[in-house]
Amino acid sequence: MTILTLLDHAAVFVFALTGALVASRAQLDVVGFVFLATLTAVGGGTLRDLLLDRPVFWLEAPSYLGSAGIAALIVYFTAHLLESRLKTLFWLDAAALGSAVAAGVGVAIEAELRWPIVLVMGVATGTFGGLMRDVVANEVPLILRSGELYVTTALAGSLTALIALQFGLALPICLALAALTTFLLRAGSLAFGWNLPRYKPSPPRTF
């Protein structure tokens, strides 16, 4: 199993957990859990593969779908044990975001794409699964939550991989650093409220 397959598997499984948690919030039935889990799990990587005109990753290896299904069932039967499903959702999403960003960056680097494309692939692969989950489930997308870092962490993670690569580090290490940076920044934002200044119009306005 290569580092890229590993990252894809990690992102799929953990994003599926988050999709199922959102399904529990919408009080769906068990098939709804599996649907939303799978959509979230494969959304970002599917977009990446469509954009790069590669074979979609889960078509080649249906075990990804099995993994998403198992994650959905685990949540279906255990979510009631959680102290706070919302908090669990945020933290799992942070872990999935890190893995998915690294998976997007890794594919783009292996395809020898230019650095702006690598950044976009990292951010898009990381964020689109969760974005589709939130749009379909009528939730406010995590990327819109004010006073939190989200897209920024994906961008910083992607950038970290590129910088590490410049320093001659091996690809797996670069990708691990990307995942870690993304996760730690997001964790800092969740735990300590790290953020960037939000846009504020100087005077109050009607818009």
Next chain:
Amino acid sequence: MTILTLLDHAAVFVFALTGALVASRAQLDVVGFVFLATLTAVGGGTLRDLLLDRPVFWLEAPSYLGSAGIAALIVYFTAHLLESRLKTLFWLDAAALGSAVAAGVGVAIEAELRWPIVLVMGVATGTFGGLMRDVVANEVPLILRSGELYVTTALAGSLTALIALQFGLALPICLALAALTTFLLRAGSLAFGWNLPRYKPSPPRTF
């Protein structure tokens, strides 16, 4: 006309009717009817073709677009005659769902894809047109309506085709059974409230 073309045509026309009904609810103008009808009509099949890296079905045969346009006009001029547009929408959506699930399953079987992929293609082709319709029109997606079977019917329909295929039935019969199973399950849910237990957290919670 092969069975697959027939199913695609049926799904396009009936999904277009549902898109136009949603447009009538949003009080759009006639071009808005055509837009939403077309989006709904070709959404699921387009996703299927992009995922499988096939030529998008309506690019090869623009008659699909004409068919969606005609459906939109029919609804524009006759929707006021309906007793209940919402009820009509649900029943037409059920019929379109059945055709689209069978169309997705059929393409996946012909491409000799493995069974988990066949199931996903059935469900995705069936549900994404309606999902895009509801998301764009700011409606609660049908898949989220509580106490109803929706994704489950698509999954059961896809599974039926696979089982029928194992029993050696011809593909057109397998696909007809898939469409019928999907439609009948959805009809039972609409008419008699058939459903699966929804997720309910044991104690009341703040999440």
Next chain:
Amino acid sequence: MTILTLLDHAAVFVFALTGALVASRAQLDVVGFVFLATLTAVGGGTLRDLLLDRPVFWLEAPSYLGSAGIAALIVYFTAHLLESRLKTLFWLDAAALGSAVAAGVGVAIEAELRWPIVLVMGVATGTFGGLMRDVVANEVPLILRSGELYVTTALAGSLTALIALQFGLALPICLALAALTTFLLRAGSLAFGWNLPRYKPSPPRTF
């Protein structure tokens, strides 16, 4: 720089301005501005390229991404100077819509696609970036605003290009006419309330 590249660049830059204006309304941070600007900017053209199985335009030329990023920063630092951000958003969106419709039509004509496909490509390329912007940002999509022309202007613009082509005009002129028609119709709708009759059910109903 060909006319198509020019149109893509114009659409990307101006749509990015609108994405950033919506980000200002959602009070995102600067990275959120860049994210929403880029999504809006490349959304329509990306869909067009995926549907037509061409290489996605910004993968080949990352300068599009730079252009979207610069547009986002301009808005981030100057939006507070605007009299009305909402009005600015509408007018910029009209200009971007015109360019994007022409870009979609141009690519479809160059690929020698049939006229219904050309119309769909014009409308889809024109409208999907803004649609994704509004769906992701939880805004009511512009295409749903009642009493305004939106999709109609894109359709009329696409049609204009096809008619001009029949009269033997050169492609760049046809595309300029498409962009102009789209923009002027949308401008007329914004300034003078031009519209098509909306669907109104005869009697009041519960649906």
